[in-house]
Each structure stands twice: as structure tokens, then as C-alpha cells.
Amino acid sequence: MKFIQDNEVRWGVLGVGAVCEKKSAPAMQKVPGSRLVAVMRRNEEKAKDYAERHGVPRWYGDADALIGDPEVNAIYIATPPDAHLELTKKAAAAGKPVYVEKPMARNYAECQEMIQVCKEAGVPLYVAYYRRTLPNFLAVKQLVTDGQIGDPRYVSITINQPRHPDLKEDTAANWRINPEIAGGGYFFDLGSHQLDYLDYLFGPIAEVYGIAANQAGYYPAEDIVFASFRFESGVLGSGNWCFTTGESSKEDEIKIIGSSGEIRFPCFWGTSVHLRKDGEEAQELSFDMPENIQYFLIESIVAELLGRENACPSTGESAARTNWVMEEMTKQFYKH
Structure with missing residues (x-):
């Protein structure tokens, strides 16, 4: 199934912080059929600085503005976990595939809600467990x-x-x-x-x-x-x-x-x-290892979004299971 009808995945990044310096976002510029076109950070000056250093054409200080950018057709959420659910809802509502940093969310319930909103919107949900591809x-x-x-x-x-x-x-x-x-x-x-x-x-x-x-x-x-x-x-x-x-x-x-x-x-x-x-x-x-550690996982996501193959091994469903396991291991501690 081809999720993006264009022949190019044009990424927008929400929360362009430290993980995007080398691990992830630069790979979006290197994978064939992929391009990073916009970045966002609440501190717009820092978003501008990142964009200028990495050759990204647009930057924002507001998540809604990036999600609504017509040039962006896929969203990478690189914020801390407490924002993952809200931003996934917004991206899914805009009909844009979602790639989210790990852990997928703060808890299993939030993971389940993310899976559900993406399913209802008909968009795929991927999670940055890149060791599955190293x-x-x-x-x-x-x-x-x-x-x-x-x-x-x-x-x-x-x-x-x-x-x-x-x-x-x-x-x-x-x-x-x-x-x-x-x-x-x-x-x-x-x-x-x-x-x-x-x-x-x-x-x-x-x-x-x-x-x-x-x-x-x-x-x-x-x-x-x-x-x-x-x-x-x-x-x-x-x-x-x-x-x-x-x-x-x-x-x-x-x-x-x-x-x-x-x-x-x-x-x-x-x-x-x-x-x-x-x-x-x-x-x-x-x-x-690849220079950008998430390269192979991002490559698999791009291949899947463009309908080349059903390639990505790290989905919302698999990542949610990890949240469930961690929650079970720590549930007594967090009852206090």
C-alpha cells in the first residue's frame, strides 16, 4: 500500500533538539526518496539555527503551523514523551503519517490511544526503535x-x-x-x-x-x-x-x-x-554503524510510505508492547 501519493517523503520535525543533530533527521536528507523540508521548536530561534546549519528551507515555533504546512507530508515527533499523544492526534487529523521517538509515550494507555487515532485516520504509525534494523x-x-x-x-x-x-x-x-x-x-x-x-x-x-x-x-x-x-x-x-x-x-x-x-x-x-x-x-x-544511527529504520519507513515494500519492523503496535512491559515492571513503585 502506498501511503504517500507523491514520489517523495517530505518530512517535518516537531521538537528539533539533540536527537536530530546526528542520530535521526540528517538521515532524512540522505535516504533516497526522502527530504527534510521543515523543523519546529518552541524556541523559534533555535529552530531557525538548526534549519540554517542543516540546510532545511523552513522553520517554525508552532507545532500546528508545521503540521499544516502543505509541503510536509510526513511528521517526525522528536519531543519528550509527554507530548507524543497530543502531537500524534494532530498529525493524524491532518492525514500525515507519524514517526515518533521512543519510548512511544508515557504509558500503555497513551500508546493505545495513539494507535487508535492513527487507525481511524488511516495513517501509519512508526516508532524509533532502530536497533531492529542495525x-x-x-x-x-x-x-x-x-x-x-x-x-x-x-x-x-x-x-x-x-x-x-x-x-x-x-x-x-x-x-x-x-x-x-x-x-x-x-x-x-x-x-x-x-x-x-x-x-x-x-x-x-x-x-x-x-x-x-x-x-x-x-x-x-x-x-x-x-x-x-x-x-x-x-x-x-x-x-x-x-x-x-x-x-x-x-x-x-x-x-x-x-x-x-x-x-x-x-x-x-x-x-x-x-x-x-x-x-x-x-x-x-x-x-x-551508519553515521546516522536511525538511517536504516528511516530507509524502511520511506520504502513503506512510497509503496515499495512492507518494510518497517517498528510500528505503534510493537512499540506499545514495550510500554506495557515497562509499566508492569514498575507498577508497584508508581503506586506510592
């Missing part, structure tokens, strides 16, 4: 599919991170640790990538139990989460996320254990993939 993560998926570790038994996630370097005394300046804006803390920001990728690898999670706490007291959000879960496919999983460890404990690893081997790889700090079989290292793979 070569190292695709290699892991291929190793599992090819039976290199036999039947997958369980997966474990570990992330230990010292107090985040961008944490300021004025926590209101850091939306990622403000649950009213982000839905949770760094777990929602970083853990969402890991959990979404495992959804891509093993299918939806059917059952989940978690405990979350705030041990260090630096900010209102959770700073540690422990959880166990079961995929519909029968694979079991566990995870521990701690964002206030010492530097010597810093760790980022996902490990998949199978009936005849294991795969180990990082999610954030590196691109290597290690395959271990029969008690010894069998293979180590390393990969180069």
Missing part, C-alpha cells in the same frame, strides 16, 4: 534463527551505569528522570531499547513480574529495576537495570542461552557479538 542486532537474530545456539532457553539483561553525567541538581532540567514527562526514569529511556529488541527477537512478552525502587534519592523516578518475564514463544528472561553503581561495576550485556550455545552482546557500549559453543568461543563478529 547490522549487529540483525546478526544476533540470524544466529538464533539459524540454530547456532540450539533452542533458546533464556535471556538475561544487565545494565549497570554510574550516576548519569548529564544529571543536574535542578532535575527539572533533565526530562528523562521526570516521570511526569518521561513516564519513568533512565529505565524507560534505555531499557525500552533492550526490551523492544527482545520483542523483535522472540516475540511478545506474555507474563512479567518486576520490582523497582529509588535507592540513591537523586531524583523522583526509579533508579533500579529487577524483573523476570516469559515470552509467548516459551523463552524465559530476566533483567536488572541499575543507574547508580560505581564506575568499576559499569556493564552493558545481553546474554542468550540456548540448548547448545550462547550469544553475548552489548546494547549501547559497543557493537561486538560473541558466539560461544561447546564451552569455548566459536565466533566474534564486529560491525560498523
Whole structure:
């Protein structure tokens, strides 16, 4: 199905901040059949500065003005999560496909509403879980599919991170640790990538139990989460996320254990993939990343919007499942 009748996707970006400097928006200028034509930020001077530095012809200080721009035929929402629902409603009402940053929204209910309004408007909804398209993560998926570790038994996630370097005394300046804006803390920001990728690898999670706490007291959000879960496919999983460890404990690893081997790889700090079989290292793979990390995902979205193929692996439906899982893992903490 061709969602955009023109032969070009002309993007407008809402919330053209740090993520748009290198990770995402520049790729919209490089993918064939794609062009970035307008950007918006509440501070119009900053929007103008971005546009002039990146060769974007128009800029706005108002979201409605960008959404209503007749040259824009697809919307990328790069704001913090608290604005995702409202802006998705507006873009869908204008009949324009939506690409939204992760996490998809603050909670599962907002995700469901976003899916519904896009469905009613007949526009597709995509979410920026770009690891589903990166070569190292695709290699892991291929190793599992090819039976290199036999039947997958369980997966474990570990992330230990010292107090985040961008944490300021004025926590209101850091939306990622403000649950009213982000839905949770760094777990929602970083853990969402890991959990979404495992959804891509093993299918939806059917059952989940978690405990979350705030041990260090630096900010209102959770700073540690422990959880166990079961995929519909029968694979079991566990995870521990701690964002206030010492530097010597810093760790980022996902490990998949199978009936005849294991795969180990990082999610954030590196691109290597290690395959271990029969008690010894069998293979180590390393990969180069694209200059703009969202390039391959944006490429898949453009292909789908132009009717070339049903290509994008990260949709509103898949991303909403990750929000549900995170909400289940932290629900007792946020009852207090």
C-alpha cells in the first residue's frame, strides 16, 4: 500500500533538539526518496539555527503551523514523551503519517490511544526503535534463527551505569528522570531499547513480574529495576537495570542461552557479538554503524510510505508492547 501519493517523503520535525543533530533527521536528507523540508521548536530561534546549519528551507515555533504546512507530508515527533499523544492526534487529523521517538509515550494507555487515532485516520504509525534494523542486532537474530545456539532457553539483561553525567541538581532540567514527562526514569529511556529488541527477537512478552525502587534519592523516578518475564514463544528472561553503581561495576550485556550455545552482546557500549559453543568461543563478529544511527529504520519507513515494500519492523503496535512491559515492571513503585 502506498501511503504517500507523491514520489517523495517530505518530512517535518516537531521538537528539533539533540536527537536530530546526528542520530535521526540528517538521515532524512540522505535516504533516497526522502527530504527534510521543515523543523519546529518552541524556541523559534533555535529552530531557525538548526534549519540554517542543516540546510532545511523552513522553520517554525508552532507545532500546528508545521503540521499544516502543505509541503510536509510526513511528521517526525522528536519531543519528550509527554507530548507524543497530543502531537500524534494532530498529525493524524491532518492525514500525515507519524514517526515518533521512543519510548512511544508515557504509558500503555497513551500508546493505545495513539494507535487508535492513527487507525481511524488511516495513517501509519512508526516508532524509533532502530536497533531492529542495525547490522549487529540483525546478526544476533540470524544466529538464533539459524540454530547456532540450539533452542533458546533464556535471556538475561544487565545494565549497570554510574550516576548519569548529564544529571543536574535542578532535575527539572533533565526530562528523562521526570516521570511526569518521561513516564519513568533512565529505565524507560534505555531499557525500552533492550526490551523492544527482545520483542523483535522472540516475540511478545506474555507474563512479567518486576520490582523497582529509588535507592540513591537523586531524583523522583526509579533508579533500579529487577524483573523476570516469559515470552509467548516459551523463552524465559530476566533483567536488572541499575543507574547508580560505581564506575568499576559499569556493564552493558545481553546474554542468550540456548540448548547448545550462547550469544553475548552489548546494547549501547559497543557493537561486538560473541558466539560461544561447546564451552569455548566459536565466533566474534564486529560491525560498523551508519553515521546516522536511525538511517536504516528511516530507509524502511520511506520504502513503506512510497509503496515499495512492507518494510518497517517498528510500528505503534510493537512499540506499545514495550510500554506495557515497562509499566508492569514498575507498577508497584508508581503506586506510592
